[in-house]
Amino acid sequence: MSPSDDTSAWDPDALPPPRGEDDLVLLATDSMRARRRPLAVVAFWAWQMAFALLIAWPVSSMVSSFYGAHPSGDEPLWTPGAHAFVDLLTVMKGTFSGIETLAILVFLVAGFADLVPLAALVASMAYVTRERRPPPVRAIVARGAAVFPTLSSLFAIAALLEALIVGAALVAANLISRRTADSLGEARADQLGWLVGLVILGGACVIGVLHDLARAASVRFRVRAIRACRCAMNAFLRHPISVLWSWGWRCAAGWTPVAIGALVAAKLGGRGGAALMALTIVHQLIALSRVAFRASWMAKALRAVDRAHHVIRVR
Amino acid sequence: MSSSRPFASLAALALVTALAASTSPGSASPPPIAGHTPTSPAGAATTTSPGSNSSPPNDEARFDGDASLAPHAEDVVDYALRASLDPIKHTVHGEGTITWRNASSAPVKELWVHLYLNAFKNQRSVWLREPSSGFRGTQPVQDWGTIDVRKFALREEGGITTDLWTNAELQRPGDEDETDVRVPLPHELAPGGKLQIDVVWDDKLPSVVERTGYLGKFHMVGQWFPKIARLEPDGTWAHFPFHHLAEFYADYGTYDVTLDVPQGYVIGATGPAIDTRIEAGRRVERHVQGDIHDFAWTAWDEWQVDKEVIDGVRVTVLYPPNYKADAQRELRTIRFGLPDFGARYGRYPYEVLTLVHPPLRASEAGGMEYPTLITTGGAWYGPPGIFALEITTLHEFGHQYFYGLIGTNEVDWPFLDEGLNSYAEALAMNSFLGSASAVDLFGLDVSDQTIQAIGSNRTAHDAPVALPAYAFEDGADVGGLVYDRTATIFQTLRRTYGDELVGRAFGRYARKHRYGHPGPEELLAVFRDVMGDHVAQTLRTALFDEGWIDYVVREVSSSHAREPAGLFDRGGKRETALPKTINGYDGWVLVERHGTLAFPVEIDLVREDGGKQRIHWDGDGRSIRIPYHGDVPLRAAVVDPDDRVLLDEKMTNNFAMPAAEPRAGAPRSFERLLYWCELALQAVLP
Secondary structure (H helix, E strand, O other): OOHHHOHHHOOOOOOOOOOOOOOEEEOOHHHOOHHHOHHHHHHHHHHHHHHHHHHHHHHHHHHHHHHOOOOOOOHHHHOOOOHHHHHHHHHOOOOOOOHHHHHHHHHHHHHHHOHHHHHHHHHHHHEEEOOOOOOOHHHHHHHHHHOHHHHHHHHHHHHHHHHHHHHHHHHHHHHHHHHHHHHHOHHHHHHHHHHHHHHHHHHHHHHHHHHHHHHHHHHHHOOOHHHHHHHHHHHHHHOHHHHHHHHHHHHHHHHHHHHHHHHHHHHHOOOOHHHHHHHHHHHHHHHHHHHHHHHHHHHHHHHHHHHOOOOOOOO | OOOOHHHHHHHHHHHHHHHOOOOOOOOOOOOOOOOOOOOOOOOOOOOOOOOOOOOOOOHHHHHHOHHHOOOOOOOOEEEEEEEEEEOOOOEEEEEEEEEEEOOOOOOEEEEEEEOHHHHHOOOOOHHHHOOOOOOOOOOOOOOOOEEEEEEEEEEOHHHOEEEOHHHOEOOOOOOOOOOEEEEEEEEEEOOOOEEEEEEEEEEEOOEOOEOEEEEOOEEEEOOOOOEEOEEOOOOOEEOOOOOOOOOOOOOOEEEEEEEEEEOOOEEEEOOOEEEEEEEOOEEEEEEEEEEEOOOOEEEEOOOEEEEEEEOOEEEEEEEOOOOHHHHHHHHHHHHHHHHHHHHHHOOOOOOEEEEEOOOHHHHHHOOEEEOOEEEOOOOOOOOOOEOHHHHHHHHHHHOHHHHHHEOOOOOOOHHHHHHHHHHHHHHHHHHHHOOOOOEEEOOEEEOHHHHHHHHHHHOOOOOOOOOOHHHOOOHHHHHHHHHHHHHHHHHHHHHHHOHHHHHHHHHHHHHHOOOEOOOHHHHHHHHHHHHOHHHHHHHHHHHHOOOOEEEEEEEEEEEEEEEOOEEEEEOOEEEEEOOEEEEEEEEEEEEEEEEOOOOOEEEEEEEOOOOEEEEEEOOOOOEEEEEEEEOOOEEEEEEOOOOOOOOEOOHHHOEEOOOOOOOOOOHHHHHHHHHHHHHHHHHHOO
């Protein structure tokens, strides 16, 4: 197997290889699996946790400035009835006055900051060294960095389209609900409006799926945004039901541990010590499991775009 | 009336829910409420037994049980009316007879009649002139409403009738409001004298604006007939124009009302239907109910109906199509509420109760109380973990007591109905659903009492609680002070003095004044009788004088115990004692009470080894300095550790550590915030 077997080089529109050729080779389509890269999955979870830490730490420090001097720390905030908790929210409400703007800002920053680690995760699932070992971190980060402009363009386009679709869904649901309330009754009118809204929202889900396929294609074939979109569309149109199902069940399954975690958390309560330690472990396992489902879907996206090009490589 | 509080609370609850989601303190138990067994440091704090200075058992104690309940109200005014609804024109034609008795000690020369539907006649009405921010009824009137009296004639001996309306004074000079009408009588009516008035009138219902009106074919008909104001025992009339932030006040009597609507319509009305028939394509129902002071009804051709007998009462729920789940939740709530309120405040005396759940687009008709008929409200898809529907249902049902059976003046003393009822509502919700009585989502539980306490402290310094409804600057103050603060005042009393005493006081007040018209002094008198002068004075300060309180742990000190140093004259010689450390630790805690209220409170001295010493402080004085001596250093002090004083304005100064003590931090909050941020990022990241 020579580097020329890397089909990303076949495409005349392919991006140039990253500086300092990393000497990676593509895995066979069926071998692109998240379960073969557990360390990469864990690393991606660690990256997301670190980013979450950046947001959580200042808020937690503010809480500590109010309740740090309590002998039980912030335990009163987590007692039944939530009096101290709601009281503290009102005390801190000035801090939250610009929370909508901050949330959008965090979303944008996080969205772009997440692109390179995500691309690195996808690259780690798509490639292997000549010794058939997982690719080194430096190599996959370099691959991720190389496609950052493409992924940024895709992200901007997809976010815009999704926002438009969500807006359209809300407007349509509201309009239908209001217009049919007299004839159908409020409840049925709402249900019809929501149904139409959900169908339209399905469009946003399709955009999201195409977005992921395009990202997989950009990493896999090292192509720019337009080309990646074409690859994504080809892959999607080839087996649309299969692709949507693959995304859908993983998406749904990703929320199952959250629900289970909430039940566990309710049992453990607001105590500290071992209970808090156990809760931390449960919560982080949930976050990790969701990253694993996400990685699994991206691997599926890789396989889908790969199959769409009928490539046979090493196993 | 619920005001918009349960509905508005949803927004706050949604914020709370969004910010806090996953952990319930389910394992912890709410603090016990019953009496304390405090440990007082010698010479520092004393124990006060609540109620210890109350009067010995007296005749008033007979009101602690239902045997003393008045069987009937004093019948002052009877309405025998017939009303016909035109659902296309949204009009009601009414006629009938009002029989009124001068129950005062003074002769009467005039009547005052309320025509409250004229509040929606034009923008010169008092109701539409008054500022309306922060409360219900803020949307513009889409279709005006009026009540026009066609006949108001005194029936005299010999079958002669004298028209009274010609001389009626609909407006005051310089004021175009037509809701409060003075009707001169042709001759004085002596105390005990009766008069009969034949009346004919026409209503044009407004679009649903507040409590009343129409939306399409849905009609909620309240404040719809010429209603005689209440004559106080001294002969003065308690009459009012319809104020935006106010409700009602009237005498008890019997209402015999025949309603006439198109055949396909379903009627819900005050009192039981004693006759129902179909005549010429019209549904005719006669509802008769005694011992009440108002009458309201609804008619709609889409009402769905559920019926159930609960605690011997025939309960009917009217709800829009596909709102079945809401109706079931309301029935479940009433299954709890009827016996619970009956046990606390005396049995419910009527044979029927009707719950009306208006359509969401007519929500302004919801959250209102009338005798034997209440309106709830909310969307058909209300999330099961948010209990606004249950809160509204219990609140409006509670008004059957605090408004219906205890007929206080809602205009001059709104806290006597809305405030006491908000307390009763939260107490019942706590018994019904526990600490998660407002929100129980993803393990986060928030109580109704918490929501009230937060609202109470937000408005604590805006105005006194005990003001007439029209004297409040805005609706936010009505919600925060009349509803939330009154409830929180009594919750604080209950949590500090115990369930038994405060429950007995409330029960006695409710039973003693059933079918009465008590004022604030009657309420304070009952609390004085049951709980003593100190509590009555505390209540007076809290209700009338913007009373407030903030407990503060000012200082905590702890260090190695030392023998006294200095020069000592012992055995005829002067000795110098050098500073010398001995076993153990000394220290002290300084706790201050800020504000004009005082409640007994516990103070925990927390040692380094985790052990606690609980001190009881009766709250007298501005501060207390508590000495400490022990084998291990003192780590911290916490005042009100069980969160009994809900009126405490600042919870974050209720504890302190010595300056050198390492802080405990906020590990639980950090852990949850980190997790929620991860979930949020995963949900929105591409």
